[in-house]
Every structure is written in C-alpha cells, then in structure tokens.
Amino acid sequence: MRIYFSDNILKVALFSTSVHPSVRRFSSEFPAITMSKFPVTSTVSQFIDGFQIPAFFNAETFRSALAYKPRDDDLFIVTYPKCGTTWTQHILVLIFRLGQPIESEIELWSASPFLDMAGVSAAEEMPRPNAIKFHLPYHLVPKSDKVKYIYVTRNPKDCCVSYFHHMRNIPEHEFNGTFDEFFEFFIAGKVDYGDYFDHVLSWYAHRNDPNVLFLTYEEMKKDIRSAILKMASFIDDAAYAEPLRKDPEILNNIVKFSSFDYMKKTVNKSMEELRSLSKEEIMNSTLPRELKKMFGASATPKQEQDYTKKDDNAHFVRKGIVGGWKNYFSDEQSKRMDKKFAEKLKGTDLEVLWKDSM
Secondary structure, eight states, X not given: OEEEEOSSSEEEEOOSSOOOHHHHHHHHXXXXXXOOOOOBSSOEEEEETTEEEXXXXXXXXXXXXXXOOOOTTOEEEEESTTSSHHHHHHHXXXXXXXXXXXXXXXXXXXXXXXXXXXXXXXXXXXXXXXXXXXXXXXXXXXXXXXXXXXXXXXXXXXXXXXXXXXXXXXXXXXXXXXXXXXXXXXXXXXXXXXXXXHHHHHHHTTTTSTTEEEEEHHHHHHOHHHHHHHHHHHXXXXXXXXXXXXXXXXXXXXXXHTSHHHHHHHHHHHXXXXXXXXXXXXXXXXXXXXXXXXXXXXXXXXXXXHHOOOSTTOSSSOOXXXXXXXXXXXXXXXXXXXXXXXXXXXXXXXXXXXXXXX
C-alpha cells in the first residue's frame, strides 16, 4: 500500500487488498495536509467512515448527502458508477420537461444534482420536480417510504471498461494506469464506491419494493421507448406517462435528446466549456454551491496537460454500447469475471438478463 498526498486531501493508493483502519481514520481526520501532486498508476481514493469515494470529493459535503432527510416528492436515480447514470439523468429531466432539451450540463447538474459530490444544499436549491443522483449502495442511501428510487445496473464487463476510461480521462481522478491494472482493482472491489457485485445485490434485494424501479442498461438499449414509458409511469402515470402515450412527438423528442449521438455532442462540449470557465464565471453560474467551490478551485493547466488524454476516448460520454468489453478483456480476465459473476449472482435474475452480453 502507498499513500499519496495532494493539495486538498490525503489520498490512499491501494496496491494491496486491504487498508489499515488507522489509514482510514487518518484520511478523514487530516484532510488539509499538503504535498506535491504527481501521476499515479493506482486508484487514488479517500475513505469516509470506511467507505471508498473519489479523493477530490469534500468529506463533509459527502457526509451531508448521507444525512439528507428526503422530501416526500423526491425521486432518486441510483447507479454504481458507469452504469448509465448520465443517460438516465437526461431521460428523467426530459420526462419532467415533456421532451424539451436542456441547454447545458450546468443546467443538468443544477436540475439533477449529484448529491454525493454536491451535498445536501444542492437538493434544497434544485428546481422541482427533478431527480437526485446517487452512486450509493442501498444501506447508505437516504431512506423514506415516500421517496421513489430508480436503480440502473449494467453487466460488469462493460461497466469495468467504461469505469476504466472514466478514471483515465477525468483529470481529478489522477489515474494513469493501464486497463490490466484497473481490472485488478475492479475485480477486487477496491475502487470508488466499492465492490460492484455487492452494490448491485444491495439494490437487487429491494427490486420488488413498491417504491423501487430496478432497470438494466441492456434492456434500456434494447427498447428505450418502453424503458422511458416505464420510468414515466413509475414517477406519475397521469402526469408523465399519459402525455407520452397521447403525443408520440414528446416521446420522440425524449428519445432524440437522450440519444448517445446527441449526448456525445452536447455533454462532451459542455464539459469542455465548463473546464474553460473562469472562477468568476463559475461562481456566477447556476451550479450547486458546493460544486462552485470545487470547480472554482479547478485543475491547473499543468494538471490538464498531465491527465487529460487527447484521443477519441477522452470524453465524459463515450460509446454507450453493449459488448464493448470484448475489445479489452483477455480470455483469462473474462473467465475470472465470469467466475466471480457466477459466485456472486448465483440464483438471481441477473444471470439470465446478462447471458447474451457476458
């Protein structure tokens, strides 16, 4: 195990399969230690009360999200990272807006805030109705019988590949390793938000709860119109599904403005524009207040030069395909993932749902 320090928070680079409790305490109790920053080929994280999250998240902001007291009209979109979160966020915002597209990702982040990163104030300030985003396992997400939860999962092989690119291409993660290196972290469950299989199973156990809608990325890709109608009906059939059934053009617009071709143009462009904003422009934007603080102290040009990859993969929205893992996994890696899949998900519907994509 190695420990790296940076400008804002102690960062733990996991080269071993365990972290001593003292390191976890140290990472949460001493967040202001300052040393130089440099590229790493490990995962760089922090532990908040034993739970692994990105190192650049503010610890108290994250804790405020865990302590959020849900409103009766809240809708939560929950996923393990890289399982279709942004796609589902766009769909839900479009459902609430009856097919009218958003203008930028700043608008999305305000309308559908990522509470793990933006904190409780973002939920208090967001325009409603809209969805709040979490990446939390079931036992950590704020609970209420009145809240509605949409959970989206994805086959672990495609998730692993997408997560690898996300870690490589988002400068704040400071990950400069290979896919083979990331695979070892992923299959061991030593990545931000923990073990993929434990996360999915925590929500799978509640798939039949009346206030939980459990979806897979693959079923959404196979029949997006049915998935949109299912989400709209789950939220409020009369208010959101019925208009889509009566006016096909609304449904057509939701499909169009949440398509990967459309999002690759708009989301990636918006992310580039956000990184180019001055501190003054960020502070005057509609971003949630905690994100203003974070992006107001954003990466320096040196960091962006070090970590941003100038290739076709250096985008927040990449390909959005099913089965892309075949271009990355070796036969040995595929067999190891299949083995863990069989051990962890034995006896669940997920075995059948993903038989064609695994």
